[in-house]
Amino acid sequence: MQGDFHYYATYCAAFLAGYTHEESLAICYSAQFVDFCSVTFLKKIKGPETAATTQLQAELMDSRTDHVGLQKITRTWASFHFLPRDLNAEVKGGRRYQNKYRLICGPNGELLADTVELAKEKGLEAAGVAMHVLADTWAHSYFAGTPSLVINNTNYQFYEILGEGDDAETRRIAFRHNPKALDDPVEGKYTNSVYQSSENNVMNLGHGRAGHLPDYSFARYKYLPAWADYKEIIKDNPSDYMHAFCQMVYALRYLRGDIDAFALDTYDWDTVAPYKEEIKEIIERRQLLASKDWKALGEKLSGCTIEAFDIKKYQQEYVDAENNEKNQTYLGRFITAALAQKSMVTNSMAASRNRLAGIGLEVRIRDKG
Amino acid sequence: MTKARRIGYVLTGLIMVIFGTAMAIMPSEVYGVIILSLGLTLMLSGIRSLVYYFTMAKHMVGGLAVLYRGVIVFDIGLFTLSLVDVPLIFIMLYLAGLHGFSGFIDIMRAIESKKMNASWKLNISHGIINVLIALLCLVFLKTVWVATLCYSLGLIYSGIIRIIQAFRRTTVVYIQ
Numbered sequence: 001m002q003g004d005f006h007y008y009a010t011y012c013a014a015f016l017a018g019y020t021h022e023e024s025l026a027i028c029y030s031a032q033f034v035d036f037c038s039v040t041f042l043k044k045i046k047g048p049e050t051a052a053t054t055q056l057q058a059e060l061m062d063s064r065t066d067h068v069g070l071q072k073i074t075r076t077w078a079s080f081h082f083l084p085r086d087l088n089a090e091v092k093g094g095r096r097y098q099n100k101y102r103l104i105c106g107p108n109g110e111l112l113a114d115t116v117e118l119a120k121e122k123g124l125e126a127a128g129v130a131m132h133v134l135a136d137t138w139a140h141s142y143f144a145g146t147p148s149l150v151i152n153n154t155n156y157q158f159y160e161i162l163g164e165g166d167d168a169e170t171r172r173i174a175f176r177h178n179p180k181a182l183d184d185p186v187e188g189k190y191t192n193s194v195y196q197s198s199e200n201n202v203m204n205l206g207h208g209r210a211g212h213l214p215d216y217s218f219a220r221y222k223y224l225p226a227w228a229d230y231k232e233i234i235k236d237n238p239s240d241y242m243h244a245f246c247q248m249v250y251a252l253r254y255l256r257g258d259i260d261a262f263a264l265d266t267y268d269w270d271t272v273a274p275y276k277e278e279i280k281e282i283i284e285r286r287q288l289l290a291s292k293d294w295k296a297l298g299e300k301l302s303g304c305t306i307e308a309f310d311i312k313k314y315q316q317e318y319v320d321a322e323n324n325e326k327n328q329t330y331l332g333r334f335i336t337a338a339l340a341q342k343s344m345v346t347n348s349m350a351a352s353r354n355r356l357a358g359i360g361l362e363v364r365i366r367d368k369g
Numbered sequence: 370m371t372k373a374r375r376i377g378y379v380l381t382g383l384i385m386v387i388f389g390t391a392m393a394i395m396p397s398e399v400y401g402v403i404i405l406s407l408g409l410t411l412m413l414s415g416i417r418s419l420v421y422y423f424t425m426a427k428h429m430v431g432g433l434a435v436l437y438r439g440v441i442v443f444d445i446g447l448f449t450l451s452l453v454d455v456p457l458i459f460i461m462l463y464l465a466g467l468h469g470f471s472g473f474i475d476i477m478r479a480i481e482s483k484k485m486n487a488s489w490k491l492n493i494s495h496g497i498i499n500v501l502i503a504l505l506c507l508v509f510l511k512t513v514w515v516a517t518l519c520y521s522l523g524l525i526y527s528g529i530i531r532i533i534q535a536f537r538r539t540t541v542v543y544i545q
Binding site: 094097149153155225227230 | 435480
């Protein structure tokens with residue numbers, strides 16, 4: 001998913017869930033910031049590098065794919081962008097294959113419930129982090145947040161589905177590899193990562209081999225994933241994005257205290273109902289970025305102007321704060337939430353005897369009071 | 370990281386450092402050693418591909434390609450070992466390509482870091498050194514001692530990095 005959904009659509013979901021304009025802005029900023037909090041950024045503000053929630057392209061190119069490097073990549077991408085659906089999934093094959101297979105992302109897994117519950121009463125920044133993770137479980141389904149050819153590879157059997165029902169047509173996608181070329185949804189020209197035969201090559205991380213198609217809300221496509229034993233998968237992004245939106249509203253109502261317990265596979269269709277057609281239209285419009293449309297909807301809902309995302313917004317506050325006060329700043333609270341999420345996912349993986357993200361060490365921090 | 374893996378990292382690191390140093394001290398023996406290394410590397414790469422196929426890639430759509438690659442690379446490795454003489458130019462081009470690519474990545478990384486006002490000087494110096502070594506290889510395409518020096522230094526550097534990796538803290542702190 002991109003800024004259109006993580007920032008503007010999250011704002012809409014938060015406002016519909018009952019948060020104020022300012023609270024919704026804080027939540028959607030945090031949700032979007034997950035895509036910007038890299039080691040490079042943390043070095044710049046002198047924050048803890050272990051709290052990184054993403055890796056820049058240059059950082060990825062630079063990272064070693066040895067045992068330790070792979071764990072670092074997996075901790076970041078599996079925790080925030082490709083939350084594993086089932087850490088105990090059974091599949092034919094050895095332990096090594098099984099461990100990678102179990103990291104395949106998907107919605108409504110146990111880890112999602114853990115993610116949302118972890119954010120409860122931890123502030124708006126933690127809620128934003130959880131919303132980013134939740135939304136990505138829908139967009140990034142069927143790919144894993146670890147470099148893996150045997151899981152994330154795709155081949156030439158890749159078709160875009162145009163239209164719906166009986167009128168639906170398929171159009172074969174011939175991917176290009178030029179990272180500077182913009183995707184062209186009219187002509188059906190998309191860019192993906194180059195095939196790399198090495199299992200752990202960073203080019204085999206996540207949905208690189210499917211290009212940005214999982215990030216486009218309008219896209220419907222079918223393809224042969226590497227892991228599904230030659231069974232075709234149909235990915236219906238408009239439906240998935242609508243589910244993601246309604247689940248965000250539900251989860252945010254839980255975090256706000258309107259609902260006692262968070263249940264998986266539950267969506268707040270009723271709250272969204274008055275705006276369903278409008279949202280459906282935004283989601284299905286064939287455009288690379290729907291920020292303008294989501295922004296207009298958000299401003300219509302709240303009657304307030306939604307400022308554009310600015311990576312520097314809270315930077316100075318964090319830099320200027322004394323060391324013992326940094327945790328009380330916006331970025332400090334974001335970093336705490338990110339560390340907690342990363343550690344929870346790492347520990348859950350280690351508990352399932354999957355060491356692809358390393359081993360977590362539990363530390364309990366007692367309140368001085 | 371498990372203790373066994375840490376020990377493995379230290380041992381392979383030490384072997385690489387000793388091997389690299391020996392090559393730098395005895396350059397006359399190096400040419401044959403480089404050919405031997407290339408042949409063995411290809412054979413090991415072939416074996417790794419075969420192991421990868423039987424443990425993982427056979428479950429993958431289109432995984433047979435990995436099996437074919439393993440067999441072919443192993444075969445090329447055997448063929449390389451059987452050669453009495455490999456033209457020096459190929460070794461130098463291999464080294465130039467390796468260092469040039471690493472340098473390019475380092476420089477790109479430094480440019481991106483600089484754009485974000487993060488530390489970039491170490492990366493840019495690594496990048497420039499790598500590019501200079503690549504140029505050195507290209508300029509002295511027919512000189513044995515340059516190949517020896519580049520290969521030995523590269524090996525020693527990799528060995529040291531491997532040893533450092535063995536002592537890296539890999540545990541994640543879980544805040545509750």
